[in-house]
Amino acid sequence: MKTVTLTINGQAVTVNEGTTVFQAAQAAGVFVPHYCYHPDLSIAGVCRMCMVEIEKVPRPQISCNTVATEGMVVRTDTPKIKDTVKGVLELHLINHPLDCPICDKAGECKLQDFYQSYGLYTSRMEHEKVHKPKVQDIGTIVLDSERCILCTRCVRFTDEVTHSNELGIFNRGDRSELRTYDEGPLKNDYTGNLADICPVGALTAKDFRFQQRVWFLDKTKSVCTMCAHGCNTAVSINSSTKKLYRVEPRRNPEVNQSWICDTGRWGIHSLTENRVATPLKNAGGFLDATWNQAFSEMKRAITEAPEKTLVFLSTAMTNEEVVDVCQVMFALGVKNFSWLVDEAVVSETQPFDGILKHHDLSANARGTAEILKRLGLTNLGMKAGIDKVKTQPLSQVVAVGLDAAQGPLWVEVAAVIPTTTQSFVHATNHHPSFEAAKWVLPNTTSFEKTGTIVSALARVQKVNRILPAQGLARDSHALAWGISRGDDRSVxxxxxxxxxxxxSIQSWFCPGEKFSQFNEMGVAL
Amino acid sequence: MSGRSLRSRSYLWPIFIGMWITARHLFFNLFHMRCLPTIQYPEQRRNYSPRFRGLHILTVKQNGDIRCTACMLCATACPAACIHITADEHPDPNVEKYPREFNIDMLRCVFCGMCEEACPVDAIRMGPGYELAGFDRNDFIYTKDDLVKNGNNTLSHVTHH
Structure with a gap:
């Protein structure tokens, strides 16, 4: 590809032909203030904040919509530009209500940030500000037209990404107002992104609204495990209360751009509710028990009849957990392994809606299948596995690493539990269908463990531990270790x-990667 | 023992000295009542400076509702982390946000007044109250209602928002 070389603030930058001045500045590490520009949306050029001075051009130009040409000399730090940006910011703030104390965006609001770095003027506004409707319920999002600065990021998002076109800017001049068509609610599966891309507090997510001030939150990079796509996320918790507040998308052009679906974003609540807190032993009804009892009983049951045991591997487990469980079980003589997936959709590699959503809810089906192959173990397959238990060649079931994200699949596994002599279920959440199981053991959610997974896009990505394990929950590593010893020692x-x-995993899937400093963008298999 | 004199051993002289000092003060005070440093609390009370930083009060709006908008700036500024606010959606869209719970743990509070300084709407002030007593630790967690009562429904200076 042809390249052009331009100078930004005296620094020479070489970029591909067709790149805008804004992107060239970003490549050179020069920050240009902006509201309407978004790397994954089309260019609108409406906020006028990204003004730069270009030699031989009499007036400041917007950098986001100016294509870089050979020999261009660009400056972003001249007094003229500072004055221009300040003026533009003043215009944006003329009718802004400045209700930061009650605005949920405060702390991560671009108006606040740029006022601090480029504004710092005293208001010259003498007239009453224009008032527009506040607190409008548009489904999962609350719209405050008064705070809107008309950057049209949200309008472009519903137009270009979800193609659902619910939002528009109505009227002109200072009466311009962001609204949904026919005052209807938002009707797409990606509404949460609107709150993310809104640079101000005009669109706030109902789910997160007023829950916590953003400056109390710490973000950790991780990967969504609610379906097979493996969207990159940044998870916010309050580090002093250890409470999970929100999941946001993390930009990865190869996987999810800057987006995440509402299921992945707000599904976290179903993962934290109704958790199994302690190991439960079934003796006519579930009684609290200890891990020690559970491990010794599991080891005995498996060593007594390994040929009659079937191990269900949840595809929510990390690669490392799968290896650990398989190796321990194999050492005890177990030869029957089956994964836990919806086999009708597991081969799906692309999102069914063309954006991000998959029918396949297993975060690590690809990794599990690959590992079983590498370890030389046969994957019976879910259907065959269940049939074998029903027709009785196998009479013991150990279901490892069940995660609420795959809740719909639990019913099928649970249906065969009554036909078994003994069954051990290691699951995050309670489910009525586990009633016949002999033991129900608490599992950690994907927020409570560290490891790599392989998404449907054949990408190895790392899930990071964000919260401490809830209650007495143990991940599958601890389970495997406990079963192999038959008693409860900390691991x-x-x-x-x-x-x-x-x-193993490193040499199989991602040579050269380090566990503690895994490439945060993931690596292709 | 044998080294000490009878005067020393009998303790009479030191007792006499002590009683003399007591008696001197007694008679001085009897004739100079105005110089007494003690007051007849609780019938009599001292006047503190209006800038005294005592028990917090929460102010109210003209309509009697709590002024606080639950912006959490006081909780952020608090060096003792003693302010615990739970925000919620107010049914009135013009109010939008209000504190469902507003608790101050007075045992943790260091009465520095940073909360008062951080507040953008004059909702929290350090009041004149200084009587802080209770029978158990829970008595020292002042709720929203306690704090409004502390201030006797003081009106906030801020009327916008």
Whole structure:
């Protein structure tokens, strides 16, 4: 591709032909203030904040919509530009209500940020501000037209990404107002992104509204495990209360651009409700028990009849957990392994809606299948596995690593539990269909463990531990370790995951990657 | 023992000295009542400076509703982390946000007044109250209602928002 070389603030930058001045500045590490520009949306050029001075052009130009040409000399730090940006910002703030104390965006609002760095003027506004409707319920999002600065990011999002076109700017001049057509609600599956891309507090997510001030939150990079796509996320928790507040998309052009679906974003609540807190033993009804009892009973049951045991591997487990569980079970003599997936959709590699959503809810089906192959174990397949239990060649079931994200699949597994002599279910949440199980053991959710997974796009990505395990929950590493010993000794799960990663996963899937500094964008398989 | 004199051993002289000092003060005070540093609390009370930083009060709006908008700036500024606010959606869209719960743990509070300074709407002030007593620790967690009562429905200076 042809390249052009231009100078930005005295620094020479070489970029591909067709790149805008804004992107060239970003490549050179020069920050240009902006509201309407978004890397994954079309260019609108309406906010006028990204003004730069270009040599031989008499007036400041918007950098987001100016194509870089050979020999261009661009400056972003001249007094003229500073004055221009300040003026534009003043215009944006003329009718802004400045209700920061009650605005949920405060702390991550671009108006606040740019006022601090480019504004700092005293208001010259003498007239009453224009008032527009506040707190409008448009489905999952609350719209405040008064705070809107008309950057049209949300309008472009519903137009270009979801193609649902619910939002528009109505009227002209200072009466311009963001609204949904026919005052209807938002009707797409990606509404949460609107709150993310809104640079001000005009669109706020109902789910997060007033829950926590953003400056109390710490973000950790991770990966969504609610379906097979593996969208990159940044998860916010309050580090002092250890409470999960929100999941936001993390930009990865190869996987999810800057978006995440509403299921992945707000499904976290179903993962935290109704958790199994302690190991439960079934003796006519569930009684609290200890891990020690659970492990010794599991080891005995498996060693007594390994040929009659079927291990269901949840595809929500990380690669390291799968290796750990398989190796321990194999060492005890178990030869029957089956994964837990919806086999009708597991081969789906692209999102069915053309954006991000998959029918396949298993976060790591690809990794599980691949690992079983590498370890030389046969994957019976879900249907065959269930049939074998029904027709009785197998009479013991150990279901490992069940995660609420795959809740719909639990019913099928649970249906065969009554036909078994003994069954052990390791699951995050309670489910009525586990009633016949002999033991129900608490599992950690994907927010409570560290490891790599392989998404449907054949990408190895790392899930990071964000919260401590809830209650007495243990991940599958601890389970495997406990079963192999038959008693409850503490196990450093993270170290175990690291050892397994370094001994096998690394060479199989992602040579050269380190466990503790895994490429945050993931690597292609 | 044998080294000490009879005067020393009998303690009479030191007792006499002590009683003399007590008696001197007694008679001085009897004739100079105005110089007494003590007051007859609780019938008599001292006047504190209006700038005294005592028990917090929450102010109210003209309509009697709590002024606080639950912006959390006081909780953010608080060096003792003693302010606990739970915000919620107000049914009136013009109010939008209000504190469903507003608790101050007075045992943790250091009465520095940073909350008062951080408040953008004059909702929290350090009041004149200084009587802080209770029978158990829960008595020292002042709720929203306690704090409004502390201020006797003081009106906030801020009328916008």
């Amino acid at each position: 450093p799960s993270k170290e175990r995951a690291k050892t397994i990663f370094e001994s």
